[in-house]
Amino acid sequence: MPNPSADPKIKQDGDFELIQAINAGHAELFTELVSRYERKLYNFGVRMCRDVQDAEDVLQDTFLNVFKYLKDFRYETKFKNWLYRIATSTCLKKRRKSRFAPDRELSLDEFLPKEEAEIPVQTPAWASLPLDQLLNEELSSIIKEGIQSLPENYRLVLVLRDIEGFSTAETAQVLGLTPENIKVRLHRARLFLREKLKDYFSHDA
Amino acid sequence: MTHDASHTACLELFEKLSEYLDDELDEQICQQIEAHAGSCVACKTCLETLRQTIALCHAMKQNETPVPANFSDRWKECIRKMASEAVDAHQS
Numbered sequence: 001m002p003n004p005s006a007d008p009k010i011k012q013d014g015d016f017e018l019i020q021a022i023n024a025g026h027a028e029l030f031t032e033l034v035s036r037y038e039r040k041l042y043n044f045g046v047r048m049c050r051d052v053q054d055a056e057d058v059l060q061d062t063f064l065n066v067f068k069y070l071k072d073f074r075y076e077t078k079f080k081n082w083l084y085r086i087a088t089s090t091c092l093k094k095r096r097k098s099r100f101a102p103d104r105e106l107s108l109d110e111f112l113p114k115e116e117a118e119i120p121v122q123t124p125a126w127a128s129l130p131l132d133q134l135l136n137e138e139l140s141s142i143i144k145e146g147i148q149s150l151p152e153n154y155r156l157v158l159v160l161r162d163i164e165g166f167s168t169a170e171t172a173q174v175l176g177l178t179p180e181n182i183k184v185r186l187h188r189a190r191l192f193l194r195e196k197l198k199d200y201f202s203h204d205a
Numbered sequence: 206m207t208h209d210a211s212h213t214a215c216l217e218l219f220e221k222l223s224e225y226l227d228d229e230l231d232e233q234i235c236q237q238i239e240a241h242a243g244s245c246v247a248c249k250t251c252l253e254t255l256r257q258t259i260a261l262c263h264a265m266k267q268n269e270t271p272v273p274a275n276f277s278d279r280w281k282e283c284i285r286k287m288a289s290e291a292v293d294a295h296q297s
Binding site for chain 2: 025026027028029031034038039040043046052056059063067108119120121122123124126127128129131135143144147158162164165168183186187190193194197
């Protein structure tokens with residue numbers, strides 16, 4: 001049963017009625033819920049786990065958990081936020097069994113120009129080109145690789161904020177962190193990615 | 206204008222660029238950032254390259270791959286079976 005005291009806006013997320021019906025005994029409608037999020041969640045898994053097989057496992061394990069615990073979902077947050085909280089936890093468990101390098105902290109200092117020669121005298125052309133002229137298959141691969149080379153704590157925040165489209169507050173809720181922490185990690189993750197783009201375009205020039 | 210990375214205004218701006226671009230700062234701070242970026246090429250460049258980096262990330266939303274069909278069919282069948290068992294259990 002949904003929580004009657006939950007914020008009414010949360011119930012306007014488009015999933016409320018479907019979840020109510022599933023929890024009222026129409027479990028066959030669960031496949032509709034899966035269809036709504038399957039593709040997004042699979043791509044989230046690919047971005048986070050960097051491996052197609054792991055992404056399939058994340059998708060499967062996440063929905064198995066959703067199926068198991070949906071009856072206890074009280075609408076204290078949007079369904080999508082709850083879903084990604086489960087998916088994130090599944091990704092992190094997956095990682096522990098996986099082969100990835102240990103996480104590291106990114107410091108702001110590493111993104112500051114170190115020498116006078118690194119200080120730009122004009123804005124590079126790539127920064128002002130329209131996206132449809134800029135974004136091609138090669139650049140997409142560079143961005144994907146850049147995202148995948150981010151330490152996991154930073155990758156999670158960047159993917160949730162800048163690709164999945166969660167707000168700062170929602171991302172904080174999904175990850176169980178403070179909004180301030182999310183802002184710090186997001187800024188450093190973006191600066192990290194910007195360095196990758198700067199390198200790519202400086203070689204390209 | 207010459208640029209010194211240790212320059213206080215540049216460092217303050219550098220720390221807040223993402224919040225500025227996300228519209229998460231007070232108007233007064235936004236105005237300070239705009240005034241500084243207007244006269245400092247290095248900070249203006251930081252701002253514009255970061256803005257484009259974010260725009261490129263947002264554009265990656267469109268770059269989704271479909272779930273492999275054989276996997277999707279297989280595991281959705283499992284879901285259907287589980288759901289059907291749950292319906293039976295609810296009715297009995």
